[in-house]
Amino acid sequence: MNKTVNQKAWFLILPVLLLVAFSAVIPLMTVVNYAFQDTFGNNKFFWAGLDWFRDMLESERMWDALGRQIAFSSIILAIEIPLGVFVALNMPKRGFWASLCLVLMSLPLLIPWNVVGTIWQIFGRVDIGLLGYTLDALGIDYNYTQGFYAAWATIIVMDVWHWTSLVALLAYAGLQSIPDAYYQAAKIDQASRWKVFRFIELPKMMGVLMIAILLRFMDSFMIYTEPFVVTGGGPGNSTTLLSIDLVKMALGQFDLGPAAAFSIMYYLVILLISYVFYTVMTNLDKREDS
């Protein structure tokens, strides 16, 4: 759509700017403040320069957490995106069953995150949970508080359970926007199922899939509550993801300087990757408009 140039539009944006300045810019400045200062208590602060950043960059703890975080985000993206598309392709197109599927699939998305954790904590317990009990009865050694693989499997399956529907709903919305004429043309050309997917459905879904990848990447990179409730970051540190580590550092040990430096680097990584996704996304939008 052609937009009119109008600088007065700034007045319409003003309320948002003020609110976001209060709820984002001020707190962020506090973080920046801490990142460059040191304190011995009593509210006396000293300039620390880039010391905290150097400390954090050299600390194995942060690199380990970052490594785990990247592993976690990559694994869940690699499972959820294809699975979500696959589910969307199998959903009924319209009518009662389509509505029912939509409602049931949205259900996990609206459960408070710590309740999601609680559900899986219970579900996976060997003594009272269906999953744990069944695996145990099958003779599989499964204990998510003690075993490294069991803990990782649990938080990954939990995330797949929680968020695959989001990808599926987005892909479904993309599929709905394909006119029937496209399918009829494909039928006349006797295109195979795979070709229909590859040359009609996939290109039409690209836009929404980018949104799905962007949302899932951002949210999985800052995940905190669900794995924290289930494993508490354990066993040992094996499921301590970035946010869990950060909260431990900032609110648990009150190491403000390192935690603030950590926060800023964490934020910058997310911004950088999201910017790449966002640029790709807006370019796709433009290509579709023209």
Add this chain to the structure above:
Amino acid sequence: MSTVQTKGFLGMPKVKGNAIVMALYLLFLLLPIYWLLNMSLKTNTEILNSFTLWPADLTFDNYKTILTDASWYTGYLNSMAYVVMNMVISLAVALPAAYAFSRYSFLGDKHLFFWLLTNRMAPPAVFALPFFQLYSSVGLFDTHIAVALAHCLFNVPLAVWILEGFMRGVPKEIDETAYIDGYSFSRFFIRIFTPLVASGIGVTAFFLFMFSWVELLLSRTLTSVNAKPIAATMTRTVGAAGIDWGVLAAAGVLTIVPGALVIYFVRNYIAKGFALGRV
């Protein structure tokens, strides 16, 4: 694709592959929820001493405990209070902003839009401590409005994003005609434009509700007693005598109910909303 059933192997009705895939996926989604529901209807003795697929000794005591104990049900009221406040604030500021982004181009509009989005990308863990200090210093700690404002961090950008997508779909000629007819901006916006994007506003409200309702890290950090959300109240079940599993499960089930209710009303728009109005 039609769901015509044809006769398959040995004259059994042949079910389409699609239906099987969906059934399996829905089973995977619903099984953990069913297990929670199942546990909430059992007594603790049954939960701990026998493994049963459905409650043998059906009881509603767990729910009674929650609904009659003020320290439990105020958790729900607190959560509701800040969620509603957040919805009102976010919509009030996001509506004009989304209109501006969808209709006008102005100095720095693209950068501003991305900057707003960066707040949606900010990890709440980064903000937990500064928020705690900020709201404590202005005397808002442990109030509903503090949590509502804190949740604006990610909800306002989201609201602007979704609303902008919906408003883009309204033809610009409507604005121009209204101005020619002598409508002032505010009258046009309230009388004509807002009703036109009503479905968009509904969808946005749903998403604001959802993200404020499910968030816990910030709401727990910013409250202690008076505004404590239900999700944080659930830790109460861990007592000296171990965990009260039945009550914990019942509290969990009750947090799912509001979401399940609102989903029904927006079911046909959910997908479009998740696509941020861009389908």
